[in-house]
Amino acid sequence: MNALELAQACAAAMWGEDLAxxxxxxxxxxARPGQAVMRMEITSxxxxxxxxxxxxxxxxxxxxxxxxACNTVDQRSVGQQASITYLAPAFCGDVLTASATERTRQTRSGLYDVTVTNQNGALIAEFRGHSRTVKGRLLGN
Structure with missing residues (x-):
């Protein structure tokens, strides 16, 4: 399995359990190696x-x-710390897209940036997350 296939398989496994x-x-x-893009409509x-x-x-x-984004290599990772800066408001009916990119991953720690935009491409927020690997695999091998 190549890196893209692995990332997609990990995302599918996670999605099946991500009820939130x-x-x-x-x-x-x-989902791609070290990247993920998610979308959500703002409801009333x-x-x-x-x-x-x-x-x-x-x-x-x-x-x-x-x-x-931090779970694309079949090693369970969790958020260790995260912060966000809100740059513009979003409103009911807006469709927001969050694009996450891995900046670095070394041993058990990773650093990720996420840009949140609306349907017009306007910048809504910037998020930075620090990940930490834990025991276990997503694909059960």
Whole structure:
């Protein structure tokens, strides 16, 4: 199995168990080695008292993309630390896309950047996540 096939198999295995992302209406657009892209529409249930998307939902979308990007080599990885900077508001009906990219992966630690944009390509948020590998494999080998 080549690296792309491995990344896609890991993503499929994770997606099958990721009820949080599924129940929020997220869609995994694709997974490649060290990368993942996820999409989610902002619903009325995700809007705060200011009439904008609650930051927690934007964070969750970015965090899910991060999770799929850091689990593309069949070694279970979890988030160790993450931060987000909100740059523009999102609104009900907006379709947000989170694009995660691995910056470095050394021994048990990884560093990932996630860019969140809306359907017009406007930058909504920037997220940085630190991963840590743990015991276990996604594909059970």
């Amino acid at each position: 992302s599924q129940n929020l209406g997220m869609v995994l657009e694709h 249930a995700m809007v705060n008292g200011h009439g904008t998307a609650h930051g927690g939902y934007i964070f969750t979308l970015a965090d899910s993309a991060f999770a799929f």
